[in-house]
Amino acid sequence: MLFIYQLIISILLLISPIILLIRILRKKENIKSLKEKFSFNSKRRVNGKLIWFHGASVGEVLSIIPIIKHYEKDKSIKQILVTSSTLSSLKVIKKFNFKKTIHQFYPIDHFIFNNKFINYWKPSLGIFVDSEIWPMMFQNLKYKNIPIILLNARLTKKTFSRWIKIKSFAKSVFNKITVAYPQNKETNLYLKELDVRNIITIGNLKFSENSDENLNNISKKLKSELDKKKIWVASSTHKTEEIFCAKAHLKLKKKITNLLTIIIPRHIHRANEITNQIKNLNLKIALHSSKPKNLKNVDIYLVDTFGETKKFHQIGNTVFLGGSIIKRGGQNPLEATRLGAKILHGPNTDNFKDVYKHLKLLNISKKINTPLQLASSIIFKKNKNSGKKIKQIGKKILKKTINELDNLINNEYKKT
Numbered sequence: 001m002l003f004i005y006q007l008i009i010s011i012l013l014l015i016s017p018i019i020l021l022i023r024i025l026r027k028k029e030n031i032k033s034l035k036e037k038f039s040f041n042s043k044r045r046v047n048g049k050l051i052w053f054h055g056a057s058v059g060e061v062l063s064i065i066p067i068i069k070h071y072e073k074d075k076s077i078k079q080i081l082v083t084s085s086t087l088s089s090l091k092v093i094k095k096f097n098f099k100k101t102i103h104q105f106y107p108i109d110h111f112i113f114n115n116k117f118i119n120y121w122k123p124s125l126g127i128f129v130d131s132e133i134w135p136m137m138f139q140n141l142k143y144k145n146i147p148i149i150l151l152n153a154r155l156t157k158k159t160f161s162r163w164i165k166i167k168s169f170a171k172s173v174f175n176k177i178t179v180a181y182p183q184n185k186e187t188n189l190y191l192k193e194l195d196v197r198n199i200i201t202i203g204n205l206k207f208s209e210n211s212d213e214n215l216n217n218i219s220k221k222l223k224s225e226l227d228k229k230k231i232w233v234a235s236s237t238h239k240t241e242e243i244f245c246a247k248a249h250l251k252l253k254k255k256i257t258n259l260l261t262i263i264i265p266r267h268i269h270r271a272n273e274i275t276n277q278i279k280n281l282n283l284k285i286a287l288h289s290s291k292p293k294n295l296k297n298v299d300i301y302l303v304d305t306f307g308e309t310k311k312f313h314q315i316g317n318t319v320f321l322g323g324s325i326i327k328r329g330g331q332n333p334l335e336a337t338r339l340g341a342k343i344l345h346g347p348n349t350d351n352f353k354d355v356y357k358h359l360k361l362l363n364i365s366k367k368i369n370t371p372l373q374l375a376s377s378i379i380f381k382k383n384k385n386s387g388k389k390i391k392q393i394g395k396k397i398l399k400k401t402i403n404e405l406d407n408l409i410n411n412e413y414k415k416t
Contacts, residue, residue: 001166001168001169001172002135002136002139002169002172005135005136005169006110006111006136009108009109009110009136010110013108013110020034026269027087027269028086028087029087030087032105033087033090033105036104036105036107037105037106037107037108037113038107038108038113039107039108039112039113039114039116039117039120041104041117041120041121042104043102043103043104045079045120045121045122046078046079046100047078048077048078048079049076049077049078049079049124049409050077050078050079050080050081050121050122050123050124051071051077051080051081051123051124051125051127051409052080052081052082052083052121052123052124052125052126052127053067053068053080053081053082053083053127053129053151054082054083054084054106054126054127054128054129054132055082055083055084055089055129055130055132056084056085056086056089056129056130056131056132057084057085057086057088057089058086058088058089058092058306058307059130059206059331059332060084060089060129060130060132061082061084061089061092061093061129062092062210063129063130063152063205063206063208063210064082064127064129064151064205065096065210066208066209066210066398067398067401067402067405068080068082068096068098068101070402071409072098072099072100072101076410077100077409078100079100079101079102080098080100080101080102081101081102081103081104081121081123082101082102082103082104083103083104083105083106083107084103084105084106085105085106088306088307090103090105091306091307092306092307095307107137109134109135109136109137110136111136111139111140114136114137114140115140118140118141118144118146123146124146124147124409125146125147125148125149125178125408125409126141126146126147126148126149127149127151127405128148128149128150128151129151129152130151130152130153130154130183131153131154131155131156131159132150133150133173133174135169135173138173138176138177139173139176141176142176147178147179147408148176148177148178149177149178149179149180149181149405149408150177150179150180150181150191150196151181151205151401151405152181152183152204152205152206152401153180153181153182153183153187153191154182154183154184154187154351155186155187155190155191156186156329156350156351157186157350158350160190160193160194163194164193164194170194171194171195174191174194174195174196175194175195175196175197177196177198178198179198179199179200179408180196180198180199180200181199181200181201181202181401181404182199182201183203183204183205183206183354184204184353184354185354186353186354188201200404202397202400202401202404203393203396203397203400204334204354204355204397205397205398205401206332206334206355207334207390207393207394207397208394208395208397208398208401209338209391209394209395209398217311218311218312218314218315222291223315225292225294225295226260226295226315228258228295229258229259229260229295230256230257230258230259230260230380231260231261231262231315231316231317231380232261232262232316232317232318232319232320232378232380233261233262233263233264233312233313233315233316233318233319233320233336233341234261234262234263234264234319234320234322235264235309235312235313235316235319235320235321235322235331235336236264236265236266236309236321236322236323236331236332237263237264237265237266237320237322237323238265238266238267238322238323238326238328239270239326240325240326241322241323241325241326242263242265242274242277242278243277243278243281244325244371244374245261245263245320245371245374246261246263246277246278246281246283246299246300247281247371248261248371248372248374248375248378249261249283249299249300249375250281250283250371251371251372251375252375252378253299259299260295260298260299260300260301261299261300261301262300262301262303262312262316263300263301263302263303264303264308264309264312265302265303265304265322266322266323266331268303268304268305268306271287271289271302271304274302275287275302278299278300278302283299283300284297284298284299284300285298285299285300285301285302286298286300286301286302287302287304288301288302288303288304288305288308289304289305309335310335310339313335313336313339313341314339316336316339316341317340317341317342317379317380317381317382318341318342318344318377318378318379318380319333319336319341319342319343319344320343320344320345320368320374321333321336321343321344321345323348323351324345324346324347324348324349325346325347325348326346326348327348328348328351329348329349329350329351329352330345330346330348330349330350330351330352330356331351331352332352332355333345333352333355333356333359333365334355334390334394337359337364337365337386337387337390338387338390338391338394339382339387340382340383340384340386340387341382341383341387342364342365342366342377342378342379342383343359343364343365343366344365344366344367344368344374344377344378345365345366345367345368346367346368346369347367347369349367362386362389363386364383364386364390
């Protein structure tokens with residue numbers, strides 16, 4: 001089956017120039033990312049122990065930032081390699097200005113590029129975050145006796161159903177994992193079914209906080225304008241959800257003066273599309289990138305820049321999480337929750353089922369189905385106690401995670 005998988009990848013590579021051109025035109029790739037995905041590495045490997053983290057995109061990369069900060073201080077580790085697959089994740093990690101952490105784009109899962117990647121970087125271990133399962137890479141790492149760690153592992157029912165259709169092949173992939181740390185009970189069960197032999201439950205790493213003062217401050221000029229407004233935030237919205245939120249704004253505007261709805265789309269390349277749609281509702285919109293001088297008559301403030309979500313979660317007393325009205329399984333609500341916001345979401349939250357269940361028990365979140373329900377559920381006051389509870393949970397999970405990784409890196413798998 002692995003042979004067939006590699007054959008399919010090889011065939012796709014033959015038509016890849018067309019696919020890659022389309023991705024470049026859509027600004028999902030650039031020359032640098034393409035070269036690195038074909039294992040033309042742009043950074044230098046220094047002598048000494050290197051640990052490698054891989055996360056697909058922004059959310060996965062942000063979840064490991066506190067761990068990276070910890071190992072930045074560990075003198076026994078000479079270099080930290082972070083790989084991801086999206087341009088947006090690179091932009092986010094650049095903002096941290098790490099000293100010994102470097103970024104490369106994850107190589108295509110073909111034995112030629114995998115081998116070239118592994119032979120160049122020679123990692124002491126590979127730490128794969130969330131749901132990153134790569135059959136050929138796992139095969140090559142296992143062959144070279146490099147431990148494979150599945151950190152904050154997540155398998156949804158939908159993903160598990162796909163793997164179980166090719167059960168024999170799936171088990172041959174998953175049984176190469178040295179140790180897995182599932183983020184919920186559902187994933188724990190699925191990993192056992194797929195023949196992962198060493199499973200340790202710690203909790204969801206996304207409960208932990210990533211704090212960095214340089215990333216979290218809104219400019220004084222913008223803050224003075226925002227202070228004049230009644231604000232709520234719609235975060236990580238997908239197509240159609242911006243209009244859903246704009247309609248809620250229209251209903252709430254009848255009761256609330258100086259209302260401002262801040263919308264942070266999941267994909268900022270949709271900014272022009274969103275702007276046109278909102279203007280059709282006779283609402284005035286301002287783009288964050290344009291740095292407006294005042295927001296006097298502005299209805300919707302559209303955040304069309306990368307890596308600034310937390311800045312606006314800090315000032316949002318109510319935060320609606322997108323990907324939940326449409327069938328995308330929802331987005332992570334924990335950052336906004338830590339900051340004391342009330343969380344609103346649609347009916348589709350399968351990606352964070354356990355998290356939302358926990359938030360509901362704490363009376364922090366509420367499900368809504370219509371713009372009217374959304375408008376009537378918005379509040380303009382923070383709940384600091386709820387934020388503290390989530391932070392405490394996060395600190396415990398982060399501490400346990402680092403202890404586990406310390407044992408793996410410094411004791412059980414000593415490599416240089």
